[in-house]
Amino acid sequence: MQRQFEELRASELYCPRCRTAQPVREKLLLVLPHAELHDYQCTICGESLGSREVKAPPVMAARR
Numbered sequence: 001m002q003r004q005f006e007e008l009r010a011s012e013l014y015c016p017r018c019r020t021a022q023p024v025r026e027k028l029l030l031v032l033p034h035a036e037l038h039d040y041q042c043t044i045c046g047e048s049l050g051s052r053e054v055k056a057p058p059v060m061a062a063r064r
């Protein structure tokens with residue numbers, strides 16, 4: 001439902017186990033004061049394909 005992070009999100013990553021790009025499941029690992037740590041897992045085999053730190057969006061009055 002959230003669309004603000006679309007550019008930062010990976011929908012598919014290369015999975016070394018499946019040997020092809022697979023859709024990934026994004027899992028929230030950790031919430032930091034300034035960012036969130038997300039983990040990406042292969043939806044097929046569950047392999048962890050990487051994590052990413054997502055900076056918290058600036059809370060501005062930019063929302064319509």
Ligand SMILES: [Zn+2]
Binds near residue numbers: 016018022045
């Ligand atoms: Zn996989």
